[in-house]
Amino acid sequence: MSDLLLPPELRYADIIKQRQNEDGSELSILNLGPTHPATHGIFQNILLMDGERIVDGEATVGYIHRAFEKIAENRPFYQITPLTDRMNYCSAPINNMGWWMTLEKALNIEVPKRVQYMRVIIMELARIADHIICNSVLGVDTGALTGFLYVFQYREKIYEIYEEICGARLTTNMGRIGGFERDWSPLAFKKIDDFLEEFPAIWSEFENLLTRNRIFMDRTIDVGPISAEKAMSYGFTGPNLRATGVDYDIRVMQPYSSYEDFEFDIPVGKSGDTYDRFCVRNGEVWESLKIIKQALAKMPEGPFHADVPDYYLPPKEDVYNTMEGLIYHFKIVMGEIPVPVTEVYHPVEGGNGELGFYLITDGSRTPFRLHFRRPCFIYYQAFNEMVQGQMLSDAIATLSSLNVIAGELDA
Amino acid sequence: MALETSVIQTKLVDKFDTIVTDFVQQHDIFAFEVDATSIIEVMQFLRDDATLRFNFLTDLCGIHYPDATPDKQFAVVYHMHNWRDNVRIRIKCFLNAENPEIDTVTSLFLGANWQERETYDFYGITFKGHPQLKRILNMDEMTSFPMRKEFPLEDGGRTDKDDRFFGRTTDNC
Numbered sequence: 001m002s003d004l005l006l007p008p009e010l011r012y013a014d015i016i017k018q019r020q021n022e023d024g025s026e027l028s029i030l031n032l033g034p035t036h037p038a039t040h041g042i043f044q045n046i047l048l049m050d051g052e053r054i055v056d057g058e059a060t061v062g063y064i065h066r067a068f069e070k071i072a073e074n075r076p077f078y079q080i081t082p083l084t085d086r087m088n089y090c091s092a093p094i095n096n097m098g099w100w101m102t103l104e105k106a107l108n109i110e111v112p113k114r115v116q117y118m119r120v121i122i123m124e125l126a127r128i129a130d131h132i133i134c135n136s137v138l139g140v141d142t143g144a145l146t147g148f149l150y151v152f153q154y155r156e157k158i159y160e161i162y163e164e165i166c167g168a169r170l171t172t173n174m175g176r177i178g179g180f181e182r183d184w185s186p187l188a189f190k191k192i193d194d195f196l197e198e199f200p201a202i203w204s205e206f207e208n209l210l211t212r213n214r215i216f217m218d219r220t221i222d223v224g225p226i227s228a229e230k231a232m233s234y235g236f237t238g239p240n241l242r243a244t245g246v247d248y249d250i251r252v253m254q255p256y257s258s259y260e261d262f263e264f265d266i267p268v269g270k271s272g273d274t275y276d277r278f279c280v281r282n283g284e285v286w287e288s289l290k291i292i293k294q295a296l297a298k299m300p301e302g303p304f305h306a307d308v309p310d311y312y313l314p315p316k317e318d319v320y321n322t323m324e325g326l327i328y329h330f331k332i333v334m335g336e337i338p339v340p341v342t343e344v345y346h347p348v349e350g351g352n353g354e355l356g357f358y359l360i361t362d363g364s365r366t367p368f369r370l371h372f373r374r375p376c377f378i379y380y381q382a383f384n385e386m387v388q389g390q391m392l393s394d395a396i397a398t399l400s401s402l403n404v405i406a407g408e409l410d411a
Numbered sequence: 412m413a414l415e416t417s418v419i420q421t422k423l424v425d426k427f428d429t430i431v432t433d434f435v436q437q438h439d440i441f442a443f444e445v446d447a448t449s450i451i452e453v454m455q456f457l458r459d460d461a462t463l464r465f466n467f468l469t470d471l472c473g474i475h476y477p478d479a480t481p482d483k484q485f486a487v488v489y490h491m492h493n494w495r496d497n498v499r500i501r502i503k504c505f506l507n508a509e510n511p512e513i514d515t516v517t518s519l520f521l522g523a524n525w526q527e528r529e530t531y532d533f534y535g536i537t538f539k540g541h542p543q544l545k546r547i548l549n550m551d552e553m554t555s556f557p558m559r560k561e562f563p564l565e566d567g568g569r570t571d572k573d574d575r576f577f578g579r580t581t582d583n584c
Contacts, residue, residue, distance in 0.1 A: 004543040005543060061547060061548065062547060062548035062549060062550075065548040069533075069558060070562075070564060071564065073564075105438055105439075232466065235468060235522025248494060253497055342437065343437050344437070344440075345499070347469075354469065358470060358472065371488075373469065373470040373490075378522050378525065379522075380525075381521075382521070411548070
């Protein structure tokens with residue numbers, strides 16, 4: 001039996017004894033988590049420590065595993081969005097839109113340009129909300145609470161926009177097959193405009209607070225670095241990969257939802273350390289703002305959903321007054337929608353990287369198999385290697401800059 | 412697209428002959444089946460060949476086909492991505508029901524480690540040569556493999572959903 005299959009505490013007990021006999025050093029085992037405020041989620045790291053320095057570690061994950069893939073195999077297609085909300089709950093609309101786009105690819109539905117632009121706006125707002133959390137919390141973990149409290153107001157403003165669009169705030173369950181459940185109200189557009197007007201000043205103030213802050217730089221530069229080759233082998237994507245200098249972004253590589261219509265840059269870092277990850281996310285917020293502005297300026301007129309009566313619920317007055325409306329309503333609610341037998345993989349650029357949906361349909365009312373490619377789950381396995389030889393406080397900063405979301409990690 | 416799917420197919424068939432079969436274009440992804448015993452050689456060739464250059468293992472997951480023949484009950488699916496030419500492929504390896512096992516690809520891609528553990532955890536597919544093949548999301552004490560189709564979504568022993576509590580019995584419902 002391989003040594004690694006043993007529980008870490010048994011494995012480490014041998015190492016501790018061995019090292020004590022060799023040079024008299026006293027290693028110790030430390031449980032970081034599962035419910036430690038600094039881990040920002042429920043996952044445990046069992047660390048072998050030499051004083052304050054980490055010798056080795058093992059991550060124990062799965063504390064909030066909710067069997068989403070199994071549940072998805074037993075739910076009609078339109079009931080799967082609430083599951084995607086609860087993966088990366090910091091940027092739920094990206095997950096929602098990714099799921100609808102996967103389904104539309106499987107069903108061969110073309111959505112109107114206006115819907116695509118609306119989706120781009122909401123996904124970029126979600127990305128900003130995601131990066132606000134990650135970067136400001138990195139500040140908190142290195143001892144700067146002010147920035148966090150300051151920018152969190154603007155996360156609240158983004159949530160108010162969600163609320164105006166779909167009625168929910170955190171777990172949004174936004175959108176339908178082929179578009180949105182209702183058109184955006186003038187108030188929603190006004191809230192977006194207000195956000196675009198106020199937020200840049202706040203964000204640049206936040207950047208000023210930390211980017212050239214001596215303490216912050218000392219705490220983050222050369223902390224938890226990873227090389228580009230290692231990162232690619234570990235399956236890193238998103239801001240964490242771009243911090244190592246690789247400009248891989250699905251919005252550019254494989255544009256979905258009309259991303260090809262917008263001008264934006266991909267910020268990249270160089271050394272793949274905590275500071276670079278922070279800077280890449282900062283840069284991405286500015287690019288997201290640019291994309292939202294362009295999308296608003298170019299927003300075409302038109303319907304807010306595709307004309308697909310087989311899949312899109314008819315308005316209530318039609319359901320009550322017309323025969324067709326009632327039939328379609330009944331069929332959709334009962335899950336009797338025509339679904340071709342096919343396999344699709346659709347990736348979107350989530351807040352943390354490539355969020356992929358691998359859907360296999362067999363023509364029935366539920367997916368035959370739905371697999372989520374969860375970026376957090378894939379890159380978190382590199383964490384142990386990234387923190388070996390570092391101080392415990394560096395591990396906290398690394399963990400927070402990787403933006404590991406427990407909901408996405410455990411599905 | 413610089414790299415045509417026909418080139419991928421020709422190169423693979425030239426090198427591996429009948430090990431690689433059933434080439435099909437599914438939406439935007441070129442898919443094919445690989446004999447499970449040769450997965451390492453095929454993936455290494457796909458990664459290291461100068462024209463193919465599939466440098467990134469995007470995704471790895473298992474599938475259970477309960478209605479298929481016993482030698483094709485399980486499948487492991489790999490999604491690979493060539494970042495230079497921006498081409499994606501999907502590789503499927505079918506495994507038998509009694510002893511579903513396949514070689515690990517952790518030697519080629521470090522990121523396969525946890526994804527293979529997840530597949531083992533949920534489907535009971537054994538990855539030969541894996542450094543740490545133990546459960547990852549479920550608890551260690553678990554004995555079943557919950558993503559297999561025969562595993563019920565809800566616990567059959569639940570009493571809170573008993574029909575009797577709703578004034579029904581199995582006879583009069």
